[in-house]
Amino acid sequence: MSTEFSFDILQRAGDSRARRGRLRTPHGVVETPAFIFCATKAAIKGLTMGQMREAQAEIVLSNTYHLMIQPGADVVEALGGLQAMTGWNGPMLTDSGGFQIFSMGHGSIADEIKGRRTPPGQSKGGNGGRATTLLKIEESGATFRSYLDGRKLTLTPEESVRIQKKLGADLVVQLDECTPFHVDRDYTRKSMLLSQRWGDRSLAEFARLNGDGRQAMYGIVQGGTFEDLRRDSAAWTRDRDFFGTAIGGTLGGNKAQMEEVVAWTMPHIHPDRPVHLLGIGGIRDIFMGVALGIDTFDCVSPTRIARHGWGLVEGAPGERINLRNAGFKADPGPLDPRCDCYACRTASRGYVHHLLKAGEMLGAQLVSIHNVATMTRLLREVRAAIETGTLGEARRRWVADERASEEAA
Amino acid sequence: MSTEFSFDILQRAGDSRARRGRLRTPHGVVETPAFIFCATKAAIKGLTMGQMREAQAEIVLSNTYHLMIQPGADVVEALGGLQAMTGWNGPMLTDSGGFQIFSMGHGSIADEIKGRRTPPGQSKGGNGGRATTLLKIEESGATFRSYLDGRKLTLTPEESVRIQKKLGADLVVQLDECTPFHVDRDYTRKSMLLSQRWGDRSLAEFARLNGDGRQAMYGIVQGGTFEDLRRDSAAWTRDRDFFGTAIGGTLGGNKAQMEEVVAWTMPHIHPDRPVHLLGIGGIRDIFMGVALGIDTFDCVSPTRIARHGWGLVEGAPGERINLRNAGFKADPGPLDPRCDCYACRTASRGYVHHLLKAGEMLGAQLVSIHNVATMTRLLREVRAAIETGTLGEARRRWVADERASEEAA
Numbered sequence: 172m173s174t175e176f177s178f179d180i181l182q183r184a185g186d187s188r189a190r191r192g193r194l195r196t197p198h199g200v201v202e203t204p205a206f207i208f209c210a211t212k213a214a215i216k217g218l219t220m221g222q223m224r225e226a227q228a229e230i231v232l233s234n235t236y237h238l239m240i241q242p243g244a245d246v247v248e249a250l251g252g253l254q255a256m257t258g259w260n261g262p263m264l265t266d267s268g269g270f271q272i273f274s275m276g277h278g279s280i281a282d283e284i285k286g287r288r289t290p291p292g293q294s295k296g297g298n299g300g301r302a303t304t305l306l307k308i309e310e311s312g313a314t315f316r317s318y319l320d321g322r323k324l325t326l327t328p329e330e331s332v333r334i335q336k337k338l339g340a341d342l343v344v345q346l347d348e349c350t351p352f353h354v355d356r357d358y359t360r361k362s363m364l365l366s367q368r369w370g371d372r373s374l375a376e377f378a379r380l381n382g383d384g385r386q387a388m389y390g391i392v393q394g395g396t397f398e399d400l401r402r403d404s405a406a407w408t409r410d411r412d413f414f415g416t417a418i419g420g421t422l423g424g425n426k427a428q429m430e431e432v433v434a435w436t437m438p439h440i441h442p443d444r445p446v447h448l449l450g451i452g453g454i455r456d457i458f459m460g461v462a463l464g465i466d467t468f469d470c471v472s473p474t475r476i477a478r479h480g481w482g483l484v485e486g487a488p489g490e491r492i493n494l495r496n497a498g499f500k501a502d503p504g505p506l507d508p509r510c511d512c513y514a515c516r517t518a519s520r521g522y523v524h525h526l527l528k529a530g531e532m533l534g535a536q537l538v539s540i541h542n543v544a545t546m547t548r549l550l551r552e553v554r555a556a557i558e559t560g561t562l563g564e565a566r567r568r569w570v571a572d573e574r575a576s577e578e579a580a
Numbered sequence: 581m582s583t584e585f586s587f588d589i590l591q592r593a594g595d596s597r598a599r600r601g602r603l604r605t606p607h608g609v610v611e612t613p614a615f616i617f618c619a620t621k622a623a624i625k626g627l628t629m630g631q632m633r634e635a636q637a638e639i640v641l642s643n644t645y646h647l648m649i650q651p652g653a654d655v656v657e658a659l660g661g662l663q664a665m666t667g668w669n670g671p672m673l674t675d676s677g678g679f680q681i682f683s684m685g686h687g688s689i690a691d692e693i694k695g696r697r698t699p700p701g702q703s704k705g706g707n708g709g710r711a712t713t714l715l716k717i718e719e720s721g722a723t724f725r726s727y728l729d730g731r732k733l734t735l736t737p738e739e740s741v742r743i744q745k746k747l748g749a750d751l752v753v754q755l756d757e758c759t760p761f762h763v764d765r766d767y768t769r770k771s772m773l774l775s776q777r778w779g780d781r782s783l784a785e786f787a788r789l790n791g792d793g794r795q796a797m798y799g800i801v802q803g804g805t806f807e808d809l810r811r812d813s814a815a816w817t818r819d820r821d822f823f824g825t826a827i828g829g830t831l832g833g834n835k836a837q838m839e840e841v842v843a844w845t846m847p848h849i850h851p852d853r854p855v856h857l858l859g860i861g862g863i864r865d866i867f868m869g870v871a872l873g874i875d876t877f878d879c880v881s882p883t884r885i886a887r888h889g890w891g892l893v894e895g896a897p898g899e900r901i902n903l904r905n906a907g908f909k910a911d912p913g914p915l916d917p918r919c920d921c922y923a924c925r926t927a928s929r930g931y932v933h934h935l936l937k938a939g940e941m942l943g944a945q946l947v948s949i950h951n952v953a954t955m956t957r958l959l960r961e962v963r964a965a966i967e968t969g970t971l972g973e974a975r976r977r978w979v980a981d982e983r984a985s986e987e988a989a
Contacts, residue, residue, distance in 0.1 A: 257927075
């Protein structure tokens, strides 16, 4: 492993598996636990990278699947790689492309993983929708149609690694088949084993290409909602030369099952490597994951919910408020009085309400700025709480419906 | 007139009517010639007010018509007035509401004024379209339907002044009937006289309300494309107690006629007051107007063309480049090498091309930032050129098709 990367566990909580860490990459240091913001198509929706820095974001990710289709990995490389192209110039992660191929391909997996229940075949087609574009899964890789122009594309583990090399993120991920929720144990097991073979091929190609040590690779734990499969998959990643561990695939249909699946997995992964929980980013979920030893999280939700007018608010029921509600029409207060982001310093709830109702893009921009800043503040407070042994207090401060949720769990 | 406002002419060009001025308002100083950016619904499309400051904008305007409908003047007042509500906290202007009532009402006037030729009756309805919502024009005022909910609303000169008082901009404008292009001399004359009577009523209500001296009012010169009417209307504003003069209504069907109309008007207005040219903001147009003595300009174009992928570039044919063009796909250069705005410092033409093609809102945001910064740089260079007597050189640098346009004129 290159000396350009390291992960140090600085401190452990006394009463949980929570840990305070420091992840070094060629493009900078990430203090963990950390939130990774999604720049899916090499852009955060609604914020410039300058605004991301101002909101104290530490690390962003982009999606191989989207970028291989548009503008293409060669174009990204010609423009200097993701960090230079986007102007972020900080730590970045790319996924392998697998998740989107399978979720957009099956038309229902993403919904299932996220607990939505759109029946297969009823999903929308077209760009940005969930057209059933997956053509076949073979031992060699996955073949699918470009959502952009219908081109037939094949993504193999080797090609995913080569594309991610051109994209140039610090942290890259092995190709896996993202197993859906509705399949049985036998399919989940076969899928997990395919992901393991793809993982070994990803690692081999990565070793061949990464002579300069500018990238580090995460293995992915699959195994669905089956305890033995999660254990086997975790052990498989532990016994391979990955830099980090990512927990992927379905985490079940509710928060209790998600916690259970993560809890099954954690004892069997490599204890000294950074652990990423893929696609999870609710505030309560983060407290859950941190307590189980998760180091990094990612989710599109902070900017996605912002575009629908939802602002994250510390301690609010459901973690957020809907700024489109008429009750905010003349509210002179900030989105969250505990927040000192640009939006909270300069805009009132009433102004944001007006912008959202008037269809002004600035409304989504301001709420997005606030939600990003709120997530970075949450993670700073989580890190401080681990250091001072006050994670429970932080959780009670941030999660208003804590008691109800614990009873439900 | 309040001592909170002043306009000083610091220097005059030797070879034209161009002048370098300083406009003081309760919310700050505007160095002129200046460009006023349009925050139509109390938001610049795509930029936060912080980004407007970073792009060195000096003054913005909002539209009374849009704000009286949504969120309503009382809500803006409750949220502290436009400067506080938007977080701009700098000099602002509001128009009277007249332009939108008549342009959106007739369904074709805005197009005609701007030289587009959509025949009446073929315009689109719906929000943001040009529904024929104007119900009647009477001596008392204009009655129209809200584009939002169909409510019947009447705007009188007095009501426009009262609404603008609640909105709280520094510079306000009398109510006028914005005379269309296609009408004859007789209609234009009658319309001008109605605007004059409305102007006197606007001034009277303004005198009644403006005891605190926190606002200053502009009179509007109408008169269409008729030299004698423009002269009469200019003299009318000169002989009234307005703080500034705005040139409104149709300026003809081409740039030569626009120049002619402004040239007819300028000798007859009050020579010591700031002069605003309503709705004009092309680069060549600004050089034209400055040479005739215009002090401020406004136009939605910098951010509107940005949303369609057009970036303003010094000296480019047509003043701009279309970043959606495939030729920019892998172009590593900045939008304009002469520009040091956030977008040009951090993003390449290739990246912006990708963002626009991928439908990422950040594409429009970056081009908007650039276009705003380009307009403020243009005006800084115009001011410096007046001071050094080099306006002609600045014009040749910025307007590539200068010779062709002069020949056409």
